[in-house]
Amino acid sequence: MKFLTWFTTISADIPKMPVSVLIRNGLNIIYFVGGLIAVVIMIIAGYSYLTADGDPQKAQKGMRTIIYCAIGLVVMISAFAITNFVLGRVE
Numbered sequence: 001m002k003f004l005t006w007f008t009t010i011s012a013d014i015p016k017m018p019v020s021v022l023i024r025n026g027l028n029i030i031y032f033v034g035g036l037i038a039v040v041i042m043i044i045a046g047y048s049y050l051t052a053d054g055d056p057q058k059a060q061k062g063m064r065t066i067i068y069c070a071i072g073l074v075v076m077i078s079a080f081a082i083t084n085f086v087l088g089r090v091e
Contacts, residue, residue: 020090024083031080035073042069 042065049062 020087024087027080027083031076034076038069038073038076042066045069 045062045065049059049066052059052062
């Protein structure tokens with residue numbers, strides 16, 4: 001019970017922000033993490049492509065992964081631009 005009494009006496013100044021700013025910050029975190037994952041996958045796929053040692057299936061798989069990753073990055077950058085444009089108009 002002592003903890004609950006202490007917890008209720010805390011008076012922290014919680015900053016108030018508009019919902020659009022909160023959504024924008026959340027989406028920016030998601031885009032950042034997605035971009036990091038895409039770059040790591042692209043590096044792994046590039047390594048797989050370079051170490052194919054003449055195996056056409058392994059080289060094709062690596063190249064396909066690089067292409068799909070690049071397409072995903074383009075889609076993610078487009079989504080980032082669109083959501084920031086829309087949320088910029090909402091404020």
